[in-house]
Each structure stands twice: as C-alpha cells, then as structure tokens.
Amino acid sequence: MIIKQFQKCRPDSKTFFRLSESCLHGDFDEKSLRGAGPSVYHANSCGAYFFYKFRNFVLLAFLACLSFSCQNDTVYHTYQAIPENFGWGRGDSLNFYFPPGIPPAAYTLEVGIRNTDMYPYRDIWLEATKVMSDTLPAVTDTLHFYLADENGRWNEDRSAGGYYQSTFVCDEPLVIGTDSFNRSLHIIHVMRDNPLPGIADVGIRLLRK
Structure with missing residues (x-):
C-alpha cells in the first residue's frame, strides 16, 4: 500500500495534483507549484502526505523511546498504599x-x-x-x-x-x-x-x- 501511494506522488503522475490537494488539505495551489520544478512538488507534497498519514505512528514511537529512556535511568521505583x-x-x-x-x-x-x-x-x-x-x-x-x-x-x-x-x-x-x-x-x-x-x-x- 505504501509503494502505491509513493508511486502516485511521483512528479510524472497525472493524479499528482489531486493527491497533493487532498493530503495538504488544499493549502497549496496547483499553479503556484508548477514553476517550482518536479523536485519541489515531490518534497512538499509527498513529505507532507507521509507525515500526515503516519504522524500518529511517529508520535507514539517518540513517546515509546522517551519512556524507554526514562525506564533505563530508573534504579528503584515503588509505591505504598x-x-x-x-x-x-x-x-x-x-x-x-x-x-x-x-x-x-x-x-x-x-x-x-x-x-x-x-x-x-x-x-x-x-x-x-x-x-x-x-x-x-x-x-x-x-x-x-x-x-x-x-x-x-x-x-x-x-x-x-x-x-x-x-x-x-x-x-x-x-x-x-x-x-x-x-x-x-x-x-x-x-x-x-x-x-x-x-x-x-x-x-x-x-x-x-
């Protein structure tokens, strides 16, 4: 599924602008991007698309790493009721x-x-x-x-x-x-x-x- 989405984001894809408008919520105009070159199309749309698609996963991974780091620093931890x-x-x-x-x-x-x-x-x-x-x-x-x-x-x-x-x-x-x-x-x-x-x-x- 990820490979198909990446292929749709290729600059030579006919569906590129429809995809970029959907994953960027219409914040970028098609005409304003045309003069920037294919590499800018790819960086601005595909990067934002994948970040938007997987931002929850990235956030959870960051919190897990932070929690793991804190646990490694813990020598002793207990509660009494x-x-x-x-x-x-x-x-x-x-x-x-x-x-x-x-x-x-x-x-x-x-x-x-x-x-x-x-x-x-x-x-x-x-x-x-x-x-x-x-x-x-x-x-x-x-x-x-x-x-x-x-x-x-x-x-x-x-x-x-x-x-x-x-x-x-x-x-x-x-x-x-x-x-x-x-x-x-x-x-x-x-x-x-x-x-x-x-x-x-x-x-x-x-x-x-």
Whole structure:
C-alpha cells in the first residue's frame, strides 16, 4: 500500500495534483507549484502526505523511546498504599528499603503522591528520614509539595483509577555510600489532621543523575 501511494506522488503522475490537494488539505495551489520544478512538488507534497498519514505512528514511537529512556535511568521505583477508610495517621511511617544491588552513587530522588478529591488542602508537608550509611546518623529532611494550584485545580487530571497523580523532584540528591547495607527511607506526614484523609499512595523513584 505504501509503494502505491509513493508511486502516485511521483512528479510524472497525472493524479499528482489531486493527491497533493487532498493530503495538504488544499493549502497549496496547483499553479503556484508548477514553476517550482518536479523536485519541489515531490518534497512538499509527498513529505507532507507521509507525515500526515503516519504522524500518529511517529508520535507514539517518540513517546515509546522517551519512556524507554526514562525506564533505563530508573534504579528503584515503588509505591505504598494508604488505607482510604482510615486515612494516613500522624506518625504512621511509610518505610522504603532499597535492595543491596543498587550501586553506590548520588541519585535523583522523586516523590510521587496520589490523592483523591477528599484531600482538603492544596499542599502537603512531609518528613523524609534517610538511612544511607551504617557509620553515619540518619538524616531527616522536611518536604513541602503543592498538589493543586491557587484555584484548587489538581496538578494532573484524574487517572483511570480515580486518583490525581503528582510527582516532585527533591532538591537534595540521595547518596548511597559504599558502606551502606541497611539502606532505607522513611516518610511521615506532619500535617495537623490525624488521620489525614485523601492520600491514597506515596511512592519514590531513584534516578541516575
């Protein structure tokens, strides 16, 4: 089928202008193209025709390559669910334990949050305690993320599961040392509500810098 379409686009084809007008939606006039020569006919019409015909395929291929590249940069990625009927209790720690196979390095840390319409605020305050070395004390960072804008619109549209997804990149890298064996990250919320409603899942992702 592609060969036949290409043959129709050849400059010596009698159906060339009918094809070019259809695939270019009439944006180019036949008379304005006559003086440009056969090579211009071919470049402007056939190129646009094939781009219009296969633009969805090209877009999907580009997104697939981008997704594959991001997956290659991902070292660790997981989510933990919070019971919606009970909410997220203050002091209830979400514990993420890193597998020993992750090589020592400085990684970009992403925090993902899925929430429902029941979440009453536009922002959230968290504390993340990192245990990255067996010889150094744990380090606790305070994280402040916005889940909605000033007008109350969530960062992302509702997903198929009925949740709103937000992803945040932490300013400080997560450094895994050579002497780290029990490497872990512990996240709690420091909001006033106890329990905190509307938070469905919290996850982390480690990316190569």
